[in-house]
Amino acid sequence: MNPDHKEQELLKGLATGDKKAIETIYKDNYNMVQSLVINNNGSAQEAKDIFQEAMIVLLEKARSGNFELNCLIKTYVYSVSRRIWLKRLQQYNRYTNEVDGMLGTVPVEEDVEDYERRDQEFAMMEKAIGSLGEPCKSLIEAFYIQRRNMQDIANQFGYTNADNAKNQKYKCLMRLKKLFFAQYKNGK
Amino acid sequence: MEDIQLLEAVERYIRGEMKPDERVHFEQLRKTNAEVDQLVVEHTLFIHQMNEVGELRKFISTLNEVHTDLAEKGSINSDKLKGKAKLVYLWKRYKRVATIAATIAGITTITISLLVWSVTPKTEDAVTKLNRKLETQNRKLETQQIHTTNLSKAVNSLTEKVKEIDDKNESPVINYTTGGTGFLIDPKGFLVTNTHVIENARNIAVERPDGKEFRAEVVYIDKARDIAILKITDKKFKSPGAIPYSISKSAVALAAPVFTLGYPGSKVVYGEGYLSSESGYNGDSTSCQVTMTASKGNSGSPILNKNGEVIGVVNGRQSNVNTFVFATHAKYIYSAVEELKKKDTIYHRIKMPSVSTIRTAEREQQVKKIEEFVYIVKVN
Numbered sequence: 086m087n088p089d090h091k092e093q094e095l096l097k098g099l100a101t102g103d104k105k106a107i108e109t110i111y112k113d114n115y116n117m118v119q120s121l122v123i124n125n126n127g128s129a130q131e132a133k134d135i136f137q138e139a140m141i142v143l144l145e146k147a148r149s150g151n152f153e154l155n156c157l158i159k160t161y162v163y164s165v166s167r168r169i170w171l172k173r174l175q176q177y178n179r180y181t182n183e184v185d186g187m188l189g190t191v192p193v194e195e196d197v198e199d200y201e202r203r204d205q206e207f208a209m210m211e212k213a214i215g216s217l218g219e220p221c222k223s224l225i226e227a228f229y230i231q232r233r234n235m236q237d238i239a240n241q242f243g244y245t246n247a248d249n250a251k252n253q254k255y256k257c258l259m260r261l262k263k264l265f266f267a268q269y270k271n272g273k
Numbered sequence: 274m275e276d277i278q279l280l281e282a283v284e285r286y287i288r289g290e291m292k293p294d295e296r297v298h299f300e301q302l303r304k305t306n307a308e309v310d311q312l313v314v315e316h317t318l319f320i321h322q323m324n325e326v327g328e329l330r331k332f333i334s335t336l337n338e339v340h341t342d343l344a345e346k347g348s349i350n351s352d353k354l355k356g357k358a359k360l361v362y363l364w365k366r367y368k369r370v371a372t373i374a375a376t377i378a379g380i381t382t383i384t385i386s387l388l389v390w391s392v393t394p395k396t397e398d399a400v401t402k403l404n405r406k407l408e409t410q411n412r413k414l415e416t417q418q419i420h421t422t423n424l425s426k427a428v429n430s431l432t433e434k435v436k437e438i439d440d441k442n443e444s445p446v447i448n449y450t451t452g453g454t455g456f457l458i459d460p461k462g463f464l465v466t467n468t469h470v471i472e473n474a475r476n477i478a479v480e481r482p483d484g485k486e487f488r489a490e491v492v493y494i495d496k497a498r499d500i501a502i503l504k505i506t507d508k509k510f511k512s513p514g515a516i517p518y519s520i521s522k523s524a525v526a527l528a529a530p531v532f533t534l535g536y537p538g539s540k541v542v543y544g545e546g547y548l549s550s551e552s553g554y555n556g557d558s559t560s561c562q563v564t565m566t567a568s569k570g571n572s573g574s575p576i577l578n579k580n581g582e583v584i585g586v587v588n589g590r591q592s593n594v595n596t597f598v599f600a601t602h603a604k605y606i607y608s609a610v611e612e613l614k615k616k617d618t619i620y621h622r623i624k625m626p627s628v629s630t631i632r633t634a635e636r637e638q639q640v641k642k643i644e645e646f647v648y649i650v651k652v653n
Binding site for chain 1: 276277280281315320322323325326327329330331332333334335340342344348349350351542545595634635636637
């Protein structure tokens, strides 16, 4: 397999949720990002966070299907990590010399900005779900995230029938949407 | 009520579950009714957002799994790894010595325990032990009739027979009779179960969900708290990797939701409930009471909280009410291991999982992970 083809396969695997592919990309790039963060005023835990954020950006890129291989996965992950880490350092007002580059970088500003926007929306929804309280939180997660059917949910949560569960879910949903859209409209 | 039906229709529309004619009808309604249209737009955004959250959560939990795996294997330079990698290295190096020592210690423990049992008077209590009777099979030894017409033939077959018996002695077929559940507290093959499950056992085996069976022996018994620690001695046993759940030292709040996995039959069964009392049967403070349906064979099953932390070990069930389960507090697993460590330095390498790697995972994912570390305990 030539290197380009192998990279394509890895990205395809990542997009379809193949654990082997994720593992390979993780293994090939983690140490690089870790030394980048640690050598620039960061901790091991921060390195892990930054790397995983870069993985999420890469996932989005792979899923969009237009990941033109004008650079290697390694270069891309490095560029994204570097960009996110620089921004983070600025936010924390932490001092650093210009981040050293052991690899060339490619422009990733737009991808990182897209990611930050999505991440913000994601945080809004998580916050809204978090402030729901039980049993609403579990009920909503069971239906909308685990995609389980109402009968199943009724059994687990001890509702006498699917209709009762449906009514309860509706009430919870109304609250969640209110919480979410309040933030969403403010954020926009 | 009408709102609920409308929302249901919108959801079916977004998910593409409508039949063509229904869809046409609904689209017509959307065109003529601005409110409906607004709801569709808003709800589409909402559903999209929920899907994103679901997928991202899944991806992050995969990333964390991969991280732990790779750190354990030494494929990435993670901080945490150094201590563990060293342990694995030392374990490989001293495996032989440790195994021999563990075997001797095990035999000693069983002998002492049996002696103790034989002098301890048995007490009847109202708690029914959750022992499950497996089908008993009697081993039959076939008697072969040998005709003496051909003397050399007879001698030959006798020799074979002797050989066969010798073979059998090397790896005897054991028919196990009663059982419970046990779960790993150290991937090197240490399990926790109930004392009453393995009481008076001559042979013990544990069975993995995939049906593989391993010989095991008792290394520690705390009869008062109904906790026993088993060690898998079978050479076939390979470490299944890092344990996903942790063993919790702290107490759990009343009404906290809990779940369990156990083997009332040959298939693993999931159960859910909540902590209904901080003390156990007759105010026993070493255990707690959980309200959930338990079946026979659940003895020794782990009880976990929503974060995937083991908070107790199922130990019995009140005879007349089968929705109560009593569970020994998980902190006594720590006490048991501490006692065990005092007995022999080879047990110093037992390291219990103190951080749950499935904290944020969905319940299905949690259960799928945990399942691989919960075994059937069989005795003979």
